[in-house]
Amino acid sequence: MAMRSSAMEPSERQYRLRRARKTDPQSALARLLRVWDSDGYEVRMATLLNIALLIGIAFSVLVPVFFIAVYERGLFSIPPFMLVIVGVISLAWHGLSIFFNKRGAYRSVVPNRKVGTTLVAATYVGFVFAVFAAITIFAGGSRSSLWVFFIWPIVISSVFLSSRVTHSLFLGMVLLWIATFLTEQAGIFVPPMMTAAEVQVRYIPLFMLLMLAMCITLLGYVFGHLSSTQAELEGAAVALENSQDSLEAQVLQRTEEAERFSKQVKVLQDLNRIIVLAADMKDLLRRAVDLLSNAFDTYQVMIFLVDETGERLVQEMSVLESPAPVQLRVGEEGIVGHAASTGQPYVTTDVTTDPYYKRFPDQGASVSAAAFPIVVQEQAIGVLALESKRSDTFSEQTIEVLSAVANVLGVAILNARNLEQLRGLLGRLSQFEEQEFLGQWRQVFERRQGRIGLLYDRIQVRMVDAKEGEVLFAGSQPAQVESRERSDGSHVLLVPLSVRDRSLGRLMFESDKPWREDERALVEAVTGQLGLALENARLLEATRRSATMEQTAGELTSRFRQQVEIEGVLQQALADLAQALDAERAGVRLALVEEREAKA
Numbered sequence: 001m002a003m004r005s006s007a008m009e010p011s012e013r014q015y016r017l018r019r020a021r022k023t024d025p026q027s028a029l030a031r032l033l034r035v036w037d038s039d040g041y042e043v044r045m046a047t048l049l050n051i052a053l054l055i056g057i058a059f060s061v062l063v064p065v066f067f068i069a070v071y072e073r074g075l076f077s078i079p080p081f082m083l084v085i086v087g088v089i090s091l092a093w094h095g096l097s098i099f100f101n102k103r104g105a106y107r108s109v110v111p112n113r114k115v116g117t118t119l120v121a122a123t124y125v126g127f128v129f130a131v132f133a134a135i136t137i138f139a140g141g142s143r144s145s146l147w148v149f150f151i152w153p154i155v156i157s158s159v160f161l162s163s164r165v166t167h168s169l170f171l172g173m174v175l176l177w178i179a180t181f182l183t184e185q186a187g188i189f190v191p192p193m194m195t196a197a198e199v200q201v202r203y204i205p206l207f208m209l210l211m212l213a214m215c216i217t218l219l220g221y222v223f224g225h226l227s228s229t230q231a232e233l234e235g236a237a238v239a240l241e242n243s244q245d246s247l248e249a250q251v252l253q254r255t256e257e258a259e260r261f262s263k264q265v266k267v268l269q270d271l272n273r274i275i276v277l278a279a280d281m282k283d284l285l286r287r288a289v290d291l292l293s294n295a296f297d298t299y300q301v302m303i304f305l306v307d308e309t310g311e312r313l314v315q316e317m318s319v320l321e322s323p324a325p326v327q328l329r330v331g332e333e334g335i336v337g338h339a340a341s342t343g344q345p346y347v348t349t350d351v352t353t354d355p356y357y358k359r360f361p362d363q364g365a366s367v368s369a370a371a372f373p374i375v376v377q378e379q380a381i382g383v384l385a386l387e388s389k390r391s392d393t394f395s396e397q398t399i400e401v402l403s404a405v406a407n408v409l410g411v412a413i414l415n416a417r418n419l420e421q422l423r424g425l426l427g428r429l430s431q432f433e434e435q436e437f438l439g440q441w442r443q444v445f446e447r448r449q450g451r452i453g454l455l456y457d458r459i460q461v462r463m464v465d466a467k468e469g470e471v472l473f474a475g476s477q478p479a480q481v482e483s484r485e486r487s488d489g490s491h492v493l494l495v496p497l498s499v500r501d502r503s504l505g506r507l508m509f510e511s512d513k514p515w516r517e518d519e520r521a522l523v524e525a526v527t528g529q530l531g532l533a534l535e536n537a538r539l540l541e542a543t544r545r546s547a548t549m550e551q552t553a554g555e556l557t558s559r560f561r562q563q564v565e566i567e568g569v570l571q572q573a574l575a576d577l578a579q580a581l582d583a584e585r586a587g588v589r590l591a592l593v594e595e596r597e598a599k600a
Helices: 010-022 028-033 044-072 080-105 119-138 145-160 163-185 197-277 281-295 334-342 396-447 466-472 517-561 566-581 593-599
Strands: 300-306 312-318 327-329 346-348 368-376 379-388 454-456 461-463 482-485 491-499 502-511
Touching (some): 044 145, 368 396, 502 517
Antiparallel strands (some): 368 379, 491 502
16 A cells, blocks of 8 residues: 655645545446545545445345245245335445445554454444344244345454454354254244245255355455555565665665765864974975875875966975976966866866876876865965876765865965964074174173183182183083082082073082082072073163163263354364273364265
């Protein structure tokens, strides 16, 4: 049977029901007997019940007519008016049963049964059994030929009701006959209408043939229904098997796609780790091409970057090293140049027929190739190119992932470039700071006529000259705290003196005993703070000198501004500057530039 849609709207169901009824090619009688549910599908068991009721209607007409004919011939003793009454009641009951069955009264009231008990079938079987029992007992009792009529309700019960009801019905008929027979033998009951034995024997085969015709007709429809149902079930089983095969194929395909997608997502994760761990641009590009080559089964992966002119693509990295760097013109050479000019990925599954493809030197036999522009801020800064020896390497999902890889790679390349520029700036700044630092301390040494040396001899701290300093601090500059033993048995502790990780000198401590570790640690801790104190002192001294110079410049400017004549201004300025600079001689001369050049 056809699958029903539980989500079908009521209006659609009614439309399908009306359409099925109007377009049914069967006869009017067949349309009358067929029963439809609310979804527009035929309830075949209800239709079979209507067929049985129709056969019962024919029986209700033929049997009274037959008995009336027999009565007229004096062969049967049932009055005609009783036969007419029974026939009318039977016709009315069958008609009402068809009416209610058409209106949907056929439904299971006993669940979990192979053939459910139905309201219409149960009441019909009860009615027929009661009528047959009354007529049979009234017309002949246990010797009546009408007992064969009980075959019909038993057949109806076996088709439409449960096996328990059928067995109960058959047992009830047997018990009814036994009870009738026993009461007749005991003289308690005597049938009011008796028929000659030869007449009953004569018509028993006729009644048997009538019942047989009715049952065969009904069972023919039942077997036809079972045959069609079996064919539909077999068709449904085949369709289900095909659907199962299709679903298994789809599940397998989805599983493979999920595995590929998981693998490609892992590529993005690995690429992010590469970006974090890469030391520089070259390291980043090398790690990236190796990763993509292994992940996407491509034997060649290349990364091209646009040069400063923006007209050429220079091969920066590849899995297979080329004898010379490959350079391509943007928009003119290969799928790489085409992708860079259009800003869109370009994939070819057959390189032999592609109009843009260009073979690179020392390259294998490629079957398919792809180029993905590396776009940053809507500008192509390079191209990611891949070569494969298979035609199915670049699926739609792979293209999406590689496009994302190109975008991530573009940001990483831009960040690597910025990082390299920043490192260069930091390096130059560090050199400038070091030069500035050394220059400032060089000025400090120059103002003190060379090196600064002090000596403490347990009495006082005094300055030492250059020769004495060379003797005291003989040897190499230590990189860390060192203790040495001299030839005279004394122990020397040498401590480097540094400011901003730059060596300015060293301290020397002399003792007749070996230096302990705690003493060395104390000296090391103090000298670390000593370097900062020296730098702060230098900065303070530079600040004071700058302030002094500004004050001196202000005083000198104020003094020569007091002069009102040119010679007076020059005399005052020359004298004051010479005294401030401690110069032995000083001079000044005024001359126009044109005159000087003319004389030259």
